[in-house]
Amino acid sequence: MGSRLQESGYRLTQPRRAVIRALTEANDWLRPEEVLALARPYWRPLGLVTVYRTVSLLTELGYLKRVHLEERCVGYVRSDLVHGHHLLCRTCHQAVEFPGTEDLAPLVNRISQDTGFRVEHHLLELVGLCPSCQ
Amino acid sequence: MGSRLQESGYRLTQPRRAVIRALTEANDWLRPEEVLALARPYWRPLGLVTVYRTVSLLTELGYLKRVHLEERCVGYVRSDLVHGHHLLCRTCHQAVEFPGTEDLAPLVNRISQDTGFRVEHHLLELVGLCPSCQ
DNA sequence: CAGTTTATTGAAAATATTTTTCACTTAGGT
DNA sequence: ACCTAAGTGAAAAATATTTTCAATAAACTG
Ligand SMILES: [Zn+2]
Ligand SMILES: [Zn+2]
Ligand SMILES: [Zn+2]
Ligand SMILES: [Zn+2]
Numbered sequence: 001m002g003s004r005l006q007e008s009g010y011r012l013t014q015p016r017r018a019v020i021r022a023l024t025e026a027n028d029w030l031r032p033e034e035v036l037a038l039a040r041p042y043w044r045p046l047g048l049v050t051v052y053r054t055v056s057l058l059t060e061l062g063y064l065k066r067v068h069l070e071e072r073c074v075g076y077v078r079s080d081l082v083h084g085h086h087l088l089c090r091t092c093h094q095a096v097e098f099p100g101t102e103d104l105a106p107l108v109n110r111i112s113q114d115t116g117f118r119v120e121h122h123l124l125e126l127v128g129l130c131p132s133c134q
Numbered sequence: 135m136g137s138r139l140q141e142s143g144y145r146l147t148q149p150r151r152a153v154i155r156a157l158t159e160a161n162d163w164l165r166p167e168e169v170l171a172l173a174r175p176y177w178r179p180l181g182l183v184t185v186y187r188t189v190s191l192l193t194e195l196g197y198l199k200r201v202h203l204e205e206r207c208v209g210y211v212r213s214d215l216v217h218g219h220h221l222l223c224r225t226c227h228q229a230v231e232f233p234g235t236e237d238l239a240p241l242v243n244r245i246s247q248d249t250g251f252r253v254e255h256h257l258l259e260l261v262g263l264c265p266s267c268q
Numbered sequence: 269c270a271g272t273t274t275a276t277t278g279a280a281a282a283t284a285t286t287t288t289t290c291a292c293t294t295a296g297g298t
Numbered sequence: 299a300c301c302t303a304a305g306t307g308a309a310a311a312a313t314a315t316t317t318t319c320a321a322t323a324a325a326c327t328g
Contacts, residue, residue, distance in 0.1 A: 006325095010275085010276095011274095011275060011276065011323085011324050011325070012324080012325095013275090013276065013277080013323075013324065014277095014323090014324095015276085015277065015278090016276090032314090032315090033314095045277085045278070046277095046278085047277075047278040047279070048278090048315095049277080049278060049279080049315090049316085049317095050276085050277060050278070052314095052315065052316080053276085053277090066204070068202045068207060068257065070200075070255075073202060073207035074314075074315095087245065087249060087251050087253070089251070090254070096249060096251070098245045098248070098249060103241050104241075107237050107238075108260060111221065111232045111260065114232070115221060115230060115232060115264075115265075116264070116265035117221050117223070117230070117260070117262050117263065117264055117265070118262045118263045118268055119221070119260045119261070119262040120224070120261055120262040120263070121204075121260075121261055121262075122258070122259060122260045122261065123202065123257065123258070123259045123260075123261075124256070124257070124258050125256060125257045126242060126245065126251070126253045126255075126256045127253070127254055127255055127256065127257075128246075128251050128252045128253040128254040128255070129251065129252045129254070130249075130250070130251055131249075131250035131251070134252055144304085144305090145294085145295050145296070145303095145304060145305065146295080146296095147294075147295065147304090147305060147306080148294090148295095148306095149305080149306070149307090150305090166285085166286090167285095179306085179307070180306095180307085181306075181307040181308070182286095182307090183286090183287085183288095183306080183307060183308080184305085184306060184307070186285095186286065186287080187305085187306090208285075208286095
């Protein structure tokens, strides 16, 4: 993730390294404040502002995705964990990518044709309770 | 929408009437501020706080749905316009419900069985450009 | 390996969004 | 008409996010 940042023309700085390291270790979605807490051990002077800037950048570059829950929409997950089709646990926050996402492509294509919309991206999010939280 | 508010045990007040009237006339998603602007002609003293309270109430009761876009998640649409499966135009803000949503039920059921999650609700949102905005 | 340039940083302030508090009002029942 | 609890709006508080700006440090140059 870091090396690709550089390939895209951005500098690989200490704060960015710390944020990326924290995100790499996390296997669920995080709020900016949580990212800060997890990344600080790797770079003490890290500020929340830089976390905001870094998660935005990583989202633009496609390495993170925003997460949408009923109450709030302030979370981010690594793209490799969610793939745009995901299952979120309402209580323990885990994000599970589910298999069989190809099922959606024909639906999207059909809708695109029927309506004339040019569909740029989509979001399929199932929210509920994971087995252990039930 | 108003009469059903009463059936649910809530009072049908002037501010609520104004908000509902505004929402009934709008055919796209609105932010709280926009709801306020559209509803004020029908009830001058209307405050933003009451708009927030009313859209939350209407969302709980199922008459509105929150809308999630890339940048912001501060919009609401009438449920009859979106049905949980919708197409949003990134520029003109129109929300179009699309047909053939039953396609999704088997997918949701299968995922539910495969993963053990109890799926409580879902969101399928396609974002792009409508024919006239392309 | 300096020296230079320019992106990036963090603190503070500004802005934006949403919720809480509370005294006052009003819908709807008696 | 009267009563009572639900509902209201202004202001303040709480949250969340962005902007500003002087200082710093990547990455490039010679
Ligand atoms: Zn959202
Ligand atoms: Zn869980
Ligand atoms: Zn459009
Ligand atoms: Zn459905």
